Amino acid sequence: MPSKECILFCFHLIFLLFLHCSSFTSHALDSETDRLSLLSFKDKITDDPLNVMSSWNDSVRFCEWQGVTCSSRRARVATLALPFQKLGGSLSPAIANLTFLRVIDLRGNVFRGPIPAEIGHLFRLRSLLLMENSFGGEIPANLSQCTQLEVINLNYNSLIGKIPTELSRLPNLVALHISANHLTGGIPPVLGNISSLVNLSIAQNYLDGPIPDDLGRLVNLQFLQVGANNLSGTIPLSVFNLSSMSIFAVAFNHLVGNLPSGIGSNFPNLKQLLVGVNGFSGNIPSSLSNISSLQFIDLPDNQFVGRVPSEFGRIANLQRLNVGRNLLGRGDSDALDFINSLTNCSKFEMLGIDSNHFSGPLPDKIANLSINMNRLLLGGNQLSGRIPAGITKFINLIALNVSWNSFDGPILPDIGKLFNLGQLYMNGNRFSGRIPSTIGNLTKLFELRLDGNTLETSVPSSLGNCQQLQLLNLSDNNLSGPVPVQIFTLSSLTVTFNLARNSLSGTLPVDVGNFVNLKELDLSDNELFGSIPDSLGRCLSLEHVYLQRNSLNGSIPSSLSSLKGLQNLDLSRNNLTGSIPQFLQDFRFLGYLNLSFNHFEGEAPKNGVFANRSAVSLDGNRDLCGGTVELELPACSVHTDSVGRNESRLKLVIAVVSGVIGSALLLCVAVYCILGRSRAKSLLTFPSSDWNSNFSYRELEKATSGFSSDNLVGTGSFASVYKGLLSEDRRPIAVKVLRIQEKGISKIYMAECEALSNIRHRNLVKVLGCCSDVDSAGRDFKAIVLSFMPNGSLEQWLHPEEKNTNIVNDLNIFQRLSIAIDVASALEYLHCYCRVPIAHCDLKPGNVLLDDDLCAHLSDFGLAKFLRKRVDVCGQAQSSSVGIRGSVGYVAPEYGMGRPASVSGDVYSYGILLLEMFTGKRPTDELFRDGLSLHEYAKTALSLNHVTDIVDPTLLLLKTDGGGEATDSNRIIIEQEKVKPCLASIIRIGVACSQGLPQERMNIKEANSNVQLIRDTFF
Incomplete structure (x- = not known):
């Protein structure tokens, strides 16, 4: 138990x-x-x-x-x-x-x-x-x-x-x-x-x-970020008493008032003071110098007056001082003394005092700033005197800008020690003497501007060592002698080669043909002689050639017929002879031609640019005749046996013409009656003979396998696009079939035909022909035949998951910049260089097509508008049309108020396109509602220096070309600090182009130039 x-x-x-x-x-x-x-x-x-x-x-x-x-x-x-x-x-x-x-x-x-x-x-x-x-x-x-x-x-x-x-x-x-x-x-x-x-x-x-x-x-608050709102009024003094504050960011608001004089005592732990783009006024408090931890003083775009405190030199950790675009330095003879104090800041990297009222010479002690200096921005003041010699010790400088001041004296020979320089801007000053040959040591230089000075003697041949140089501008100086042949070996030049308005002599060497990627060649207003070399025809990228006011002789070489992209050509005031080449009238992009004051003879062409009196000048060529009536040239002589015979022939011509006109009228009446009883099959004849062919419905039906859904590559509001193969040469084509039942489709069809028949540019889609026919069921059929773009649309690359395509979103930064340049170049041509300016009116990623090399081609001109006039280079020329249609999110806001089409409307769309390309977000994203837009989203990120937070994350990976080091996935990670300036710059252009008011937008020429500069700077 x-x-x-x-x-x-x-x-x-x-x-x-x-x-x-x-x-x-x-x-x-x-x-x-x-x-x-x-x-x-x-x-x-x-x-x-x-x-x-x-x-x-x-x-x-x-x-x-x-x-x-x-x-x-x-x-x-x-x-x-x-x-x-x-x-x-x-x-x-x-x-x-x-x-x-x-x-x-x-x-x-x-x-x-x-x-x-x-x-x-x-x-x-x-x-x-x-x-x-x-x-x-x-x-x-x-x-x-x-x-x-x-x-x-x-x-x-x-x-x-x-x-x-x-x-x-x-x-x-x-x-x-x-x-x-x-x-x-x-x-x-x-x-x-x-x-x-x-x-x-x-x-x-x-x-x-x-x-x-x-x-x-909030006594523990260290990080206060309220920027990019609509806050107003003054900042309470109690907030300025938060002694734990480390980051104080209130930029991009409507705040006013002064910064407290005791801010340095109140914020003893502050690292970054970011108050730019407000309405702050008064003096910059000298007490900021009491903050030993301070790294960034960022005060641009306010109304600060007076002096920059010299006491800032006591801030041992100071890295950046940006006081640009204020009212500083006015009437103060020693306003630059603060630079002397900054020599104590051993970590100092960037000084920006641009666009203020600083005057007088630079202190010699600027040369004692930290060896870490990488950016020195002094442009847009009234600085004078000589550049201190010691400035050449800043071997880490990547950008030196002293433009638009009144500096004088020679350019320092030791400038060649700044071997990391990528950008050197010394234009718009009074520099004199020789261009030092040591500039040839700057082998990383990609942009050099010395224009607008009084430099003299010869151009140094050592510039030929700058093998990365993409822009060289030495214009408006007193340079003389021949242009060194070594400079003509710079195949890196892509933007401009400008030596205009000097006293240069000699001939144009055959080596000019090395500029195969150059867009602008300007050697005007010099003393060059000899003939234009045939080798110039090898420079296939040339768009602007200015050789006026020289002593060139001989004829225009036939090799120039290969310069199909030429937009501006000025050969005026030379000694050129012979006839005007017929091929000039075939240049579809040519919007300005000046051949005046030469010795050309014979009959002037009548077509192309010669048909536009405002775009061509032939004055001062006494032996020219014919041409269009608007050119006001004398009639070419006709050899006859007698006046009586001429009169007889004239009567005969009048009789024949009258008979033809009468027959034509009868024929038109007959055709009208026939068409009134039954539909007749007809093919539209385009106004331009440059269109290669017209097509019938049967041809296109066969080419697309009966418009098979397997060949459907895209659909839109008014059309569907099919891939096809022409039977005779198996050439791939794209057939844009319009939905004939849609209201207004005939106008869209005719608008696109008219626009495309009058334009041609390497970044516009190539049109092969058209078809206005009836289909197999007897219904109206209209189509436009285009070159096929094997890489589809930009939209498919930016948003592949939304399009069910096999395309992988793998466009790196360089490729996107190149596409952005292609689109801008197309718009610049339409706006600035067409005989009649054209507004595209429907720019969006879906209308940007990519070829085998990912070169972009602008397409879909169904909403394009011919503008009445060209006001300026890219001005506000307008059409009389209202009610502009386009795509939601890309349409300029003024169109919604009934404003007519304008080139600035296209610029707005381009700005939105840029922002979409680099953020990966559509303007119609769910994120953008209740007042927020893609423009505001990007603008705010810029103001807070948070660009890397909004860009497409894939842009932080850059695919190699196979020749460099890479990971197994053929990618390398780019450090954010290297990528960020590039991304910030391109986002800034997108924001500038998509401003709400047309007059505040960047024009397309400037936008294109800036995007190219970004690509060339960072890649």
């Missing part, structure tokens, strides 16, 4: 076993709840291009699924982290059942819809990271129930409404980041109750009103 103690022990053991089993069962149920919640999360994901969720299956425990981390003791989900996986869909409310969740990290995906309010039940949650998605709706107010929350980051979404005041109840919140959304209203004063707050980022929204005084109670 067991003892009483034994029985009690057994009962106790059974009880413990029961408790253990109950606990085990409970844990098992909890784990199953987590597993089912994760599966619910997975079910809401509709896009998974990287196949991330494939690991979420029953073959492994859910704690081993990608992105899932469980606690070691309870096997409950503690972290859900799937950043930058391109996941799309909505966020399942079932995530609230993961009750042990501490971290949600879904940044950098494409989640849409609202942020589930149920997240408020996750009382253990500490980090909520949902930035860089497309979440919409309001910020859930009940996030305030997650009392353990330390970090909320919702940056770069599409959230609307006001900032919830309930967030002020989070006692442990350290970081609140809700920038780059569509939030409205003011900054809630109750945010000042979050005493734990260290980082507050609410920039790039639509917040208005003042900065609340209550923020001055």
Whole structure:
């Protein structure tokens, strides 16, 4: 018989076993709840291009699924982290059942819809990271129930409404980041109750009103970012008393007032002061020099006056001082003394004082600035005297700009020691003497501007060593002697070679043919003699040739007939002879031709540029005759036997012409009657004889295998495009078949035919012909036949997942820049160099086609408008048409108000296209609503120096050409600090082109030039 103690022990053991089993069962149920919640999360994901969720299956425990981390003791989900996986869909409310969740990290995906309010039940949650998605709706107010929350980051979404005041109840919140959304209203004063707050980022929204005084109670605040809003008024003094402040960023608002004189004592830990593009005025506080940690002083585009404090030299860590575009230095003879003090800043890298009122000579002590200096920007002041010799010790300089001042004296011979220089701008000054031969040591130089000075003697042959030089401008000086043949070996020259308005002599050497990629050649207003060399015809990229005001002789060589892209040609005021070549009238791009004051003879051509009196000048050639009536040349002589015979012939001609006209009228009446009774099959004849052929419906039906769906390569609002093969030579073609039933399609068809028959450019789609016929069922059929572009449209490359194509989004920065240049070149031709300026009116990625080499060709001229006149180089020429159609997101805002078509409307579309190419976001993205646009999105990122946060992430990878080092995937990672300036520059151009007001937009010539400069600078 067991003892009483034994029985009690057994009962106790059974009880413990029961408790253990109950606990085990409970844990098992909890784990199953987590597993089912994760599966619910997975079910809401509709896009998974990287196949991330494939690991979420029953073959492994859910704690081993990608992105899932469980606690070691309870096997409950503690972290859900799937950043930058391109996941799309909505966020399942079932995530609230993961009750042990501490971290949600879904940044950098494409989640849409609202942020589930149920997240408020996750009382253990500490980090909520949902930035860089497309979440919409309001910020859930009940996030305030997650009392353990330390970090909320919702940056770069599409959230609307006001900032919830309930967030002020989070006692442990350290970081609140809700920038780059569509939030409205003011900054809630109750945010000042979050005493734990260290980082507050609410920039790039639509917040208005003042900065609340209550923020001055955030005694732990180190990071305040409220830039790019509509904030106004003055900054409360209480905010300037936050002694923990490290980053103070309020740029791009409407803030006014002065910076407090004691700011240096109030912000003893400040590293970056970013207050640019506001209305601040008064003096720059000298107390900033008390902040030993200060790295950036960024004050551009305000109304600061007076002096730059000399005390800044006490800031040991200062790296950048940017005070450009203010009112500094006016009337102060020693306004540049602050430069002397900066010599104490051993980490100093960049000085920008451009576009102020600084005058007088540069202090010699500028040469004592840090050896780390990489940018010195002094342009646009009234500086004078000589450049201190010691400036040549800055061997790390990559950009030196002293343009548009009044510097004089010789260019320093030791300039050649700056072997890292890529850009040297010394134009618009009074430099004299020789161009030092040591400039030839600057082998990294890609742009050299010495124009607009009084430099003399010869051009140094050592410039031929600058094998990366892409732009060379030595114009408007007093240079003499022959141009060294070594310079004509610079095949790197692509932008311009400009030696105009000097006293250069000699002949043009045969070596000029080495400029095979050059766009502009300007040797005008010199003393060159001899003939134009045949080798110039090898420079196939030439668009602008200016050789006027020299002593050139001989005839225009026939080899120039190969310069099909020529847009401007000026050979005036030379001694050229012979007849005017007929091939000049075949140059489709030629918009300006000046052959005046030479000795040309014979009959002038009548077609092409010669048919436009405003685009051609033949004055001063006494032996020319004929041509169009507008040229006002004498009639060419006709040899006859007698006046009487001439009169007889004239009567005969009149009789014949009258008969022909009468017959033609009768024929027209007959045809009209016939067409009134039945439809006749006809082929449209294009007005330009340059179109190679016309096509019948049967030809195109055969070429496209009966317009098979297998050959369908694209559809649009008014047409479908098929790939085809011509039977005679198996040449691939694209057949654009118009939807004849659509209203107004005939006008669109005729507009496109008219536009395409009058233009030709290497970056415009090549048109082979057209067809106006009836199909096999007797219905009207209209089509345009184009060269086939094997790489499809730019839209397919930018958004491949939306088009169900096999194209991989793999356009690197260089390729995108090249495409941007191609499109700009096409627009520049349409706007500036056509005989009649043309506005495209429907520029978008879908209308940019790519050939085998990814060269871009602008297409679809169905909405194009001929403009009445050309006001200036690329001015506001307008048509009389209103009601411009186009594509949503790309149409200039003034068109919505009934304004007629203009070239500035195309520039707006180009700006949006640029921003889409480099951000990867359409202008119609869900992110852009409630007032936010792609333009504002990019503009705000620029203001906050956050460009790398908005660009397409693939742009941070650059594919090699096979010759350089690369990883196994043939890619190399480009350091962000190297890529960022390039991206910022191109985004800045996109923003400048897409301004709301037409008069504020950059013109297409400037945009094209700037994009080319960016490509040439960084690549």
